[in-house]
Structures are given as C-alpha cells and as structure tokens.
Amino acid sequence: MPNGYEVRDFVLQVKNVSLQLGSNQILRDLSFEIKDIQRAGSTTGQIVGLLGPSGIGKTQLFRILAGLNKPDTGEVLIGNPGKPVQRGMVGVVAQHYPLFEHRTVWSNLMVAGARNGKTEGDSSRRATELLERFGLLAWKDFYPAQLSGGQRQRVAIAQQIMCSEQFLLMDEPFSGLDCVALDSVQELISEVTHANELNTTIVVSHDIAAVCEIADHVLLLGREPDEAGKQIPGAKVMASYDLCEMGLAWRKGIASEPEFHRLLDEIRQRFRLL
Numbered sequence: 001m002p003n004g005y006e007v008r009d010f011v012l013q014v015k016n017v018s019l020q021l022g023s024n025q026i027l028r029d030l031s032f033e034i035k036d037i038q039r040a041g042s043t044t045g046q047i048v049g050l051l052g053p054s055g056i057g058k059t060q061l062f063r064i065l066a067g068l069n070k071p072d073t074g075e076v077l078i079g080n081p082g083k084p085v086q087r088g089m090v091g092v093v094a095q096h097y098p099l100f101e102h103r104t105v106w107s108n109l110m111v112a113g114a115r116n117g118k119t120e121g122d123s124s125r126r127a128t129e130l131l132e133r134f135g136l137l138a139w140k141d142f143y144p145a146q147l148s149g150g151q152r153q154r155v156a157i158a159q160q161i162m163c164s165e166q167f168l169l170m171d172e173p174f175s176g177l178d179c180v181a182l183d184s185v186q187e188l189i190s191e192v193t194h195a196n197e198l199n200t201t202i203v204v205s206h207d208i209a210a211v212c213e214i215a216d217h218v219l220l221l222g223r224e225p226d227e228a229g230k231q232i233p234g235a236k237v238m239a240s241y242d243l244c245e246m247g248l249a250w251r252k253g254i255a256s257e258p259e260f261h262r263l264l265d266e267i268r269q270r271f272r273l274l
C-alpha cells in the first residue's frame, strides 16, 4: 500500500480502442484502465488526467469514453463487472459547453437535477449551493447568451455535477478561466470527486499544471515512433504517472513543492516528443 493507498476494483477499462476518420488514423489500439483507489481513513474518488497536445485525438477519445461515439474496434467498460458504456452513463462537460439556450441558468440546473431523479427541493438546494460556490447566484435568471465565456463554462460544469452519478468526463474544463475561477473549478472537481469512494472524474486537457495539481493519475496521449523515428499515425497512451505512488497526489500546497515541479518539467519535455 504505497503512501497509504490501496488499489481495488476496476472503475473503467478501455480495451484496444481504434478510430479512423476518413483516411486519418486518430486512435490506434489504445488501452488503459482506472481502478478504485482507497486511502485508509478518508473517502477518495479518482481524478484521472488525460493529457496530450492539440489535435492528438483527446476530444475523439472523450466522445468514445462518454458513449457518444463508437470506436471502429475495441470497447469501453464501466464499473465492476464492466458494462459497455452507453450514452447517459457518464456526466459530460464538453469542450464548448452546450446549455439549453432558451432556459435560464437556474432552469438549466433544475432540468439537470430532475433528469438525475432528484426532488425539486434537493435540486434547488444543490443548484443554490453550486451557483454560490461559482459566484453566479446573481446571474441565476440570465439566459446563456447573456453570460461571459467563463461564466458559461462554470454553469456547464455545475449542470453536469447536478446530473452525474459517479462518472464525470470533462473536456478542457480549465480553458479561458482566470486564476480565481481556475482555483474554484479545481477545488470543485476535487470536492465532487472525493465525495464518494467510487466517484471518478476524467479531465481531458492540454493544461499540464492544472491537471497535475488535482489528479491522482495522469496519462499522456501521443504517437509512437517507428524504427526510423517517424511517428506512426494514431494516438496511444505513451506514458502513465501514478501520482499517489509518487507521493504527489493532491494536497494543499502541492503546487509549490519542488518534486511536483520536477514532474511538470518531465511531462513538458515528453510532451514535445508526442
């Protein structure tokens, strides 16, 4: 049990996923798994960062993990025993934050709560809590078109937290946020994930520091070089960092520790070769 952690059952298995779009090989035989991490004396969900350079295939993989698109080959299994993923099994915060444009912020959150089987009272309490947390209570009667990009993003994140059960997938949740909003989104992701032992959040991003600060596991997507050093088309998992095992899983102040900076430097260097 390294650093007081114990690894239990699978929460997600991605097996040999390949995807071709037109003549482009996007993902190639890509596999990874996420297991339930348990820490004595505290509830620990899993936060997994999927990092990779722009255009590598993160959003395409994200859509497959969410059950929104099917891969050409391979499968994604959720839970233990693993069930093939289907649309609706996981909460999704997409890269462009779709909201119901004809509904107010408040109504967007209430619809999400109702979809998750929450009573009106529960939905209303949770929505108030989330809007307060994100500094958006004064905007509750606004329509999405009346929000700034960052406000819209926080509503989209709040909306998914309202309706997701255990699995939450986020595509670039940190883009376009100022440092205060970034802290608040990071804290919220940690809080929501660690509220239940089996909760799992996958954050897809190219923001190495923001992801590593909250993740307990980081996977790098990239292309493998052939014998001549030429990149083979199609992304795979090229490196995997177990931050729990490295003693670098999230805790207050982690971002200012030298070991943490060494990890970021190493990932940045590898990134250039992906």
Ligand SMILES: Nc1ncnc2c1ncn2[C@@H]1O[C@H](COP(=O)(O)OP(=O)(O)OP(=O)(O)O)[C@@H](O)[C@H]1O
Pocket (backbone or CB within 6 Å): 021, 022, 024, 026, 052, 053, 054, 055, 056, 057, 058, 059, 060, 061, 206
């Ligand atoms: N409909 C499509 N047909 C063909 N190729 C596509 C299609 N949609 C996306 N692609 C290609 O798939 C590759 C991966 O795109 P994807 O959006 O997954 O990248 P990403 O890693 O999420 O990038 P970013 O960090 O910029 O969001 C890109 O090269 C893109 O051109």
Ligand SMILES: [Mg+2]
Pocket (backbone or CB within 6 Å): 058, 059, 095, 171
């Ligand atoms: Mg993307």
